[in-house]
Amino acid sequence: MSLVTYHTENRIATITLNRPDKRNALNAAVVRALREAFARAEADEQAKVIVLAANGKAFCAGADLEYLQQLQQNNFEENLADSRELMLLMQEIYTLEKVVIAQIEGDAIAGGCGLATVADLSYAVPDAKFGYTEVRIGFVPALVSVFLVRKTGEGRARELLLTGRLIIAEQAAACGLINAVVPAEDIRAFVAGIATQLCNETSANSLKITKQLVRTALDHSLTEALEAAARLNAETRQHPDCKKGISAFLDKSKPVW
Known part of the structure; x- marks a missing residue:
């Protein structure tokens, strides 16, 4: 089973996280697959806009637990190399020439919330929860902080990153983390409409x-x-x-x- 799927239709490239049994959690293989998919979308002459979506009940639950256990056995250089892979993924999404729209149909936590942060436009269903929970497990939201401060301002970023608390989609929209909350039954058509508008009118x-x-x-x-x-x-x-x-x-x- 592919960890990430890729599909282009009507000039929209859809990249879909495909680990529903693991709540689309991130590990080295998923990060690598995402980097490859976004590079493919950037080079795809049939794609003008990119949508990042996910299968299952969660958008992305952050780092995979087994992956976190593995990282504890790594030395500094190994952890630095691994961290740089996630850094490059976020940097690449943020700097792509094509517009990236996050279609968030479930919880986006820690690194998953980071993916929502670096997208150009993000839309979520009402039940989705967001949060940077790293401080609660003795970790730090180092990479995402660079982007979150730019997106929401220092005050909002401090509150979200220091408390590690989860917020609902409505709160995420109010602080500028996402663009809008869309009913679950409408979100796919809504995102497709935004992407189509960008394709046809810009x-x-x-x-x-x-x-x-x-x-x-x-x-x-x-x-x-x-x-x-x-x-x-x-x-x-x-x-x-x-x-x-x-x-x-x-x-x-x-x-x-």
Whole structure:
């Protein structure tokens, strides 16, 4: 059985965690399979948008318990190499040129909550619970903290990471961790609708550049950020997508993306 499945239809690549019996918990093999799937989606010319979903009752319960036991036997260098694999997965999802939408139909805990954090857009069913529970087992939410502070701000991040408490989907939306709560019976159609809208109504180049702008906005001083933005504006005006979009706007027609 594949730990992660991959399917492309209507320009939407769906990557699905497929360990329902283990609540889609993460181990080295799952992380490796996810990295391979996202690399495939990024290179897939038939895919414009990526959806991350999961089979079973949980979206992702964090690290596999057997995996955690194994890690206790590792030395520092082995644990560092393993940690870097998860780091690369999160970094790759965060920096992909294509939009990543998390379709969360169950609990997203610890590393699983990290996957929801690094996605560009995240939508969850009302019963889903979220939390970074690492401090409760003597661990630290080191990797996810880098992304969570950017997403929710320092105050919210401190509360979630230091308490390790679980919150319901409505609370996750209120603090900016996810974008919206969607009824369970509607979420698949809702996410498909968002993905289809992005495919049909937006430029792939504009999505890529806009993701870059958001991702790097806090990396520079205000002056540097504005200069970089001005350069991106100038570059984008020369791109075929921009020329096509402006031409269609002036002609009062709809561009085909």
